[in-house]
Every structure is written in C-alpha cells, then in structure tokens.
Amino acid sequence: MSSADDLVREEVKSISPYNAGLTIEEVRSRYGAETISKLGSNENPLGPSPTVQAAIVHALAGVHLYPDPAGNELRGALAGRLGVAADRIVLGNGSEDLLSVICRTVLRPGDTMVTLYPSFPLHEDYAALMGSSVERIGLKDDLSIDVQGLIDAVARMPRMVMFANPMNPVGAWLTGGELRRVVDALRPGTLLVVDEAYVEYARGEDYADAAELLKDVDLPWIVLRTFSKAWGLAGLRLGYGVLGNASLGSFLDRVRTPFNANLLAQVAARAALEDTAHVEKVVELAVGERERVAACLRSKGLRVAPSKGNFLFFDCRENAVAFCERLLRQGLIVKPWKQPGYESFVRVSVGTPADNDRFLHVLSQA
Structure with missing residues (x-):
C-alpha cells in the first residue's frame, strides 16, 4: 500500500506546519495551571462590542x-x-x-x-x-x-x-x-x-x-x-x-x-x-500597555523591537522554545519565534494590565 508521502506534492512537503500556539484548555490540561494568561495570538483582550x-x-x-x-x-x-x-x-x-x-x-x-x-x-x-x-x-x-x-x-x-x-x-x-x-x-x-x-x-x-x-x-x-x-x-x-x-x-x-x-x-x-467608541477603547488600552511593557522589558536589558502592533518582539537571549516552555508551566502563553535567525525571539501580545503584570512577574522569575 503506497504511503501519503507518494501522493503529496513536493511544494506541500516543503512547508512547516503552522505554529498556531496552544489554547487555554490545552495549557490547563497539560500543565495544571489554574490561572492562564493567553498572550500568544494577538487577540483583543476586551472582546468585541x-x-x-x-x-x-x-x-x-x-x-x-x-x-x-x-x-x-x-x-x-x-x-x-x-x-x-x-x-x-x-x-x-x-x-x-x-x-x-x-x-x-x-x-x-x-x-x-x-x-x-x-x-x-x-x-x-x-x-x-x-x-x-x-x-x-x-x-x-x-x-x-x-x-x-x-x-x-x-x-x-x-x-x-x-x-x-x-x-x-x-x-x-x-x-x-x-x-x-x-x-x-x-x-x-x-x-x-x-x-x-x-x-x-x-x-x-x-x-x-x-x-x-x-x-x-x-x-x-x-x-x-x-x-x-x-x-x-x-x-x-x-x-x-x-x-x-x-x-x-x-x-x-x-x-x-x-x-x-x-x-x-x-x-x-x-x-x-457601528460601535467605533469600543474600538477606540480597545486601541487606547493596547497602545498604553504596549509602551509600558516595552519600557519594562528594556529596563531588564532585553532587546525589544519598536512596535505599532498590539504585540512586542523581544530577544530572550536563549532558545525561545525552552524559554516559553517555562512560562507555560506557570500558565502564561506567549509565542516563540521559530524562523531561522530569530530562534531566541519571543512575540508577546499586549493583554489586560493584569495579564501584562503577570507576564512581567513570570518573566523576572524565568
């Protein structure tokens, strides 16, 4: 019986599986963490209007x-x-x-x-x-x-x-x-x-x-x-x-x-x-917290890219996958970057002030 490998186009084999990140349920099941902060997918922490x-x-x-x-x-x-x-x-x-x-x-x-x-x-x-x-x-x-x-x-x-x-x-x-x-x-x-x-x-x-x-x-x-x-x-x-x-x-x-x-x-x-006021609230929170978290990361001597998104990209100065694994054990989801040349970089979403505080606290311990 032929394998799927014989049927699949070479272009498909050439790409890596997309790193969608872990869900809250997966982290809770895998690590037993009670409190989980999801800062890996650049989602809006306030939700929709x-x-x-x-x-x-x-x-x-x-x-x-x-x-x-x-x-x-x-x-x-x-x-x-x-x-x-x-x-x-x-x-x-x-x-x-x-x-x-x-x-x-x-x-x-x-x-x-x-x-x-x-x-x-x-x-x-x-x-x-x-x-x-x-x-x-x-x-x-x-x-x-x-x-x-x-x-x-x-x-x-x-x-x-x-x-x-x-x-x-x-x-x-x-x-x-x-x-x-x-x-x-x-x-x-x-x-x-x-x-x-x-x-x-x-x-x-x-x-x-x-x-x-x-x-x-x-x-x-x-x-x-x-x-x-x-x-x-x-x-x-x-x-x-x-x-x-x-x-x-x-x-x-x-x-x-x-x-x-x-x-x-x-x-x-x-x-x-129809509710542009809600989006303004979302953006104001994200922009203010983005600058606060970036300043905290830089104060720790970390290299942080300037950002106009609702996320920050920083060099954790070690293998990012191993670094993020330690954060996962404490219920904090961030995304290790895996593209060549940036394996020590992490992308963290800007969340609520409470989630951002948890991230900075766990980061200090890590």
Missing part, C-alpha cells in the same frame, strides 16, 4: 440558510467607511483566507514573491504552495525595515510583493514616505499586497493608511484588513481586501469559495462597525 452579541443572537434564526455570497450589506458598510466603491472590496474567511486566494489567483511556478522577514509564515507558505520562490528582505541591526533593500527587490519586477505593515511578528512599520518610495519602484507586472491586520493600532503621524495612500495609484494593489484583532472577532473569521480596481476582484471571486464569509461573521462585523 456588546452590540455584536445581540446582533448574533438575532441572526441565529437564519443559520439554516446560506449567507449572501457577495456580502453586499457588509461590503456596502465598509465602502462607506473607506470611501471606495463596494465592488472594490472582497471578503474572506479571515484575511489569511484571502492570502491564499490571492496567491492561487496570481502566482505561477517559477514566479518570485518578495516579502519582509521575519514574516507572517502564511505569506511565504501560500507562495511556496504555488511553486513560487520567496525573496526575503531582512531587518537592519536595529530591528527596523531595510527600506532600500525592499525597494531594490521591488525594482527587479517580482510577480508579487506581499508584506505586513506593521510587520508581524516584529511590529516595525513603513512610514508614509517609505511606502511611497516602494510604490514608486513598482511596475505594472507586479502586484502589491499590503497586509494591514494591525492598522487600527498603528497610531501616529509616522504611519500611513495604505488604502488611502494607494487610492490614486494606477497599478495593481490590494490592502488586506481583518476583524480578528482590534474588532475582537477572531473566532468568527472575517477579513477583507480593498482592491486597486474592481476587475481584479472579479478574478478573485472565481478562486475563493462562494460562501467564505459566513452569516454570523457578516452580521457581527456590521454590528462592530
């Missing part, structure tokens, strides 16, 4: 029916918020679903995809699954983005340029001027994909909204966003893309599954968009 639960309960009567495959009501709400036409918005089962859809639509065997490194692993994995090669643009010594290296790579006309801004896992970001320089290096044969999963947390004049910056650029581009982070809907899985032109969306629609944005997710997202 209270209006979301009421909207979901109201929508339960319709779960026996398929959702609107186009998500017209939600796309209309997003279009009004962003000032774009609704046919320039595409929905996904989380923005990571759209990463896969985009790669399957555009990339071919032998193509090159340029990304920043260390990266959100799925940026690289979905490109590799299509038989494309990945060109990584690494960080500078101060853990900032090598902007000139990125511009040089873009100028070589890869098939796709895809990166997160702010970067995941680092938190580093391109300023408006830097992003404009990258755009100026683009040519029509390259698709630019900017993953703005953490855009709500990226406050300050030194950060530019990519959808706004690109709105008049007559080149192919997509800006991805998600309801999983600041909006607090991670468990419902809903992301969206803003497209440079509607014609690209018609091709993405041929590749995505017809009902990839479920009914409850669409309803919850519409309700969440």
Whole structure:
C-alpha cells in the first residue's frame, strides 16, 4: 500500500506546519495551571462590542440558510467607511483566507514573491504552495525595515510583493514616505499586497493608511484588513481586501469559495462597525500597555523591537522554545519565534494590565 508521502506534492512537503500556539484548555490540561494568561495570538483582550452579541443572537434564526455570497450589506458598510466603491472590496474567511486566494489567483511556478522577514509564515507558505520562490528582505541591526533593500527587490519586477505593515511578528512599520518610495519602484507586472491586520493600532503621524495612500495609484494593489484583532472577532473569521480596481476582484471571486464569509461573521462585523467608541477603547488600552511593557522589558536589558502592533518582539537571549516552555508551566502563553535567525525571539501580545503584570512577574522569575 503506497504511503501519503507518494501522493503529496513536493511544494506541500516543503512547508512547516503552522505554529498556531496552544489554547487555554490545552495549557490547563497539560500543565495544571489554574490561572492562564493567553498572550500568544494577538487577540483583543476586551472582546468585541456588546452590540455584536445581540446582533448574533438575532441572526441565529437564519443559520439554516446560506449567507449572501457577495456580502453586499457588509461590503456596502465598509465602502462607506473607506470611501471606495463596494465592488472594490472582497471578503474572506479571515484575511489569511484571502492570502491564499490571492496567491492561487496570481502566482505561477517559477514566479518570485518578495516579502519582509521575519514574516507572517502564511505569506511565504501560500507562495511556496504555488511553486513560487520567496525573496526575503531582512531587518537592519536595529530591528527596523531595510527600506532600500525592499525597494531594490521591488525594482527587479517580482510577480508579487506581499508584506505586513506593521510587520508581524516584529511590529516595525513603513512610514508614509517609505511606502511611497516602494510604490514608486513598482511596475505594472507586479502586484502589491499590503497586509494591514494591525492598522487600527498603528497610531501616529509616522504611519500611513495604505488604502488611502494607494487610492490614486494606477497599478495593481490590494490592502488586506481583518476583524480578528482590534474588532475582537477572531473566532468568527472575517477579513477583507480593498482592491486597486474592481476587475481584479472579479478574478478573485472565481478562486475563493462562494460562501467564505459566513452569516454570523457578516452580521457581527456590521454590528462592530457601528460601535467605533469600543474600538477606540480597545486601541487606547493596547497602545498604553504596549509602551509600558516595552519600557519594562528594556529596563531588564532585553532587546525589544519598536512596535505599532498590539504585540512586542523581544530577544530572550536563549532558545525561545525552552524559554516559553517555562512560562507555560506557570500558565502564561506567549509565542516563540521559530524562523531561522530569530530562534531566541519571543512575540508577546499586549493583554489586560493584569495579564501584562503577570507576564512581567513570570518573566523576572524565568
């Protein structure tokens, strides 16, 4: 009897399993910890707007029916918020679903995809699954983005340029001027994909909204966003893309599954968009706690990357997997980074003040 190894494509064998991290239940079962702080997945510790639960309960009567495959009501709400036409918005089962859809639509065997490194692993994995090669643009010594290296790579006309801004896992970001320089290096044969999963947390004049910056650029581009982070809907899985032109969306629609944005997710997202005050509260907490925790880490002599996300990336000065294992035994979930060159780095999410205090206390003991 032949093994699965004989059937699976080589591209699939080449990628590593995604490190999704441990759940609260897994940590409680494995380590017996009574109090658990989950700071490994960049979730919103305050949860969604209270209006979301009421909207979901109201929508339960319709779960026996398929959702609107186009998500017209939600796309209309997003279009009004962003000032774009609704046919320039595409929905996904989380923005990571759209990463896969985009790669399957555009990339071919032998193509090159340029990304920043260390990266959100799925940026690289979905490109590799299509038989494309990945060109990584690494960080500078101060853990900032090598902007000139990125511009040089873009100028070589890869098939796709895809990166997160702010970067995941680092938190580093391109300023408006830097992003404009990258755009100026683009040519029509390259698709630019900017993953703005953490855009709500990226406050300050030194950060530019990519959808706004690109709105008049007559080149192919997509800006991805998600309801999983600041909006607090991670468990419902809903992301969206803003497209440079509607014609690209018609091709993405041929590749995505017809009902990839479920009914409850669409309803919850519409309700969440109506409560911007709640998101402001979420972001204010995260930004304040991010700076407080970063200052504490630096006071311990640890190297911490500047961040505009709801997380921090720091060098624990030992093997990160072993380090994080010790924290798990005390009920604290953080993420060890495993990509080559960064095996001593840890990404910790910004949680509630109480969870952050627990993290800093356990860190001191570790």
